[in-house]
Amino acid sequence: MPTNRVLIFSQVPQGVPIPGQDLKVVEKEGPHPTSTRPPPGGFIAQSVxxxxxPSMRMRMTTPDKAGVFPPYPIGTALTSACIVKVLVVDSSISTFKPGDLLLGNGPVQEYHxxxxxxxxxxxPLPPNPFGLEPSVFLGALGSTGLVAYAGLYxxxxxxxxxxxxxxxxxxxIGHLLGQLAKREGMTVLGIVGSDEKVDILTRKLNFDGAVNYKKGDLHKSLKELAPNGVDVYFDNVGGQVLEVAIDILxxxxxxxxxGAASQYNLPIEKQYGIRNTFLIISKTLTWTGLASRPGAWMLAYEEERQKNMQKWIxxxxxxxxxxxxxxFENSADGVVDLLKGSNVGKAILNLTDAVNEP
Known part of the structure; x- marks a missing residue:
């Protein structure tokens, strides 16, 4: 019997999720990759x-504690953006064919x-005149890249x-936003969680400077890095780092x-309360929220973003x-590594080695 591995939300985590406990890879009955007939008007595809x-963590909760994102029901698959390869198509579909790659959103599982x-x-994936790797359409040319591009401009x-x-x-988002800001003539500084990441930003991505917030006094480090202060703070973590940034603006x-990544794994009673918001008044600061889900205003930048960023890449x-x-057997670990901040750039599950030919 064909099987289909699925990443299941098995219970609400206490802090950082634990693979095999809070998130489990389970085998379910699945379609045969090439011989199962598709549903009427539908198709069968394989995750690539x-x-x-980070928003996945916000959904690992109970309905009474849900925020912006609806919670995952216990015992169901996590869902996310994905690129799939079409294997079998119902005859009524003419817009794509077996072998095509599609961009979509669905359960985190091997077959769909x-x-x-x-x-x-x-x-279908957007036009790709330079033949860029398809995975880029989940990152720089996907929703995260659009947030960086539209957020900047x-x-x-x-x-x-x-x-x-x-x-x-x-x-x-951060590593793309920094490169875009640099193109516009800004001085670009970064906050990261390891010396290795500092080196990546300054040596590979041409940031003007960066600090490891886990080493020493962050306030002192930033004052040394930016003795004349900063004009813009783009916040992805919230918490104490946000408080320090307000002080040096x-x-x-x-x-x-x-985003508020430093707070996602904490219960609300343990989340960090910003203590210097009075500086918003005395410094006449502006504070704007940027949702990571593309809205109409953000989509207005899509054509321009695709054209420019494809060329620049x-x-x-x-x-x-x-x-x-x-x-796929490592999918739970991949989610947890992201939530621990282990990733550099876009975190992606890569299943290319297991893809079937249609």
Whole structure:
């Protein structure tokens, strides 16, 4: 009997999820990769790449504690953006064929039996004139890249000579935003969690400077790194790092809050309360929230983003980074590594070695 491995949300984690306990890979009955008939108006596909995102942690909760994102029901598959390879297609579908790669959203599992009602959730990859690796459409050319691109031009409004500070600067959004800001003539500084990541930002991605927040006094380190303060703080972590950033922001500075990764694994009673919000008044700061789910305003940048970033990736002036987890059996570990901050760039489950030919 054909099997289909699925990543299941088995129980609400206490802190960082534990693979095999809170998240489990289980085998279920699945479609035969080539001989199972697709549902009417649907298709059968195999996962090639699956996106791992911090928002997954926000969904690992109970309905009474749910926030922006709906919680995963206990015992069901995690869901995420993915790139799948079409194996079998119902004859009524003419927009794609076996062998095509589609971008969509679905359960984190090896095979997908997609019914007619779910077909609109999958679309062909955008035009790829430079033949870039398909995985880039989950990162720099996917939703995270759009958040970085639109976030910079819509909210940061970069000005040559200004200084921008980015937390989680080696993450999926941060490392792209920093490179984009550098193109616009900004001085780009990053906050990361290891010396290795500091080296990646400064030596590989051309950041002007970076600090490891786990070493020494962060406030002192940032004052030394930016003696004249910073004009923009792009926040991906919240918590105490946000508090320090508020303190070193210049008059009329700007905060763009895109995430609070340092708080996602903590119960609300243990989350860090910012103590210096009074500085928003005295410094006349502006503080803007940036949701990671693309809205209409963000999608208005999509055509421009695809055109520009594809060209920059092709010519080497934009360097998207990925942290791949290989093999479905390691999918739970890949999610947990992301939530621990182990990734550099976009975290992706890579299943290319197991892909069947249609």
């Amino acid at each position: 790449y699956v996106s791992f995102d 039996t997609v019914t007619a009602s779910a077909v609109p959730q999958f679309t 819509h909210f940061v409004k970069p000005k040559r000579g200004e200084t921008i500070l980015i937390s989680a600067a080696s993450g999926a 210049n008059q009329n500075g700007r905060i763009i809050s895109c 092709h010519d080497g002036t934009m360097k998207p980074l990925n942290s791949f987890t290989y093999g």
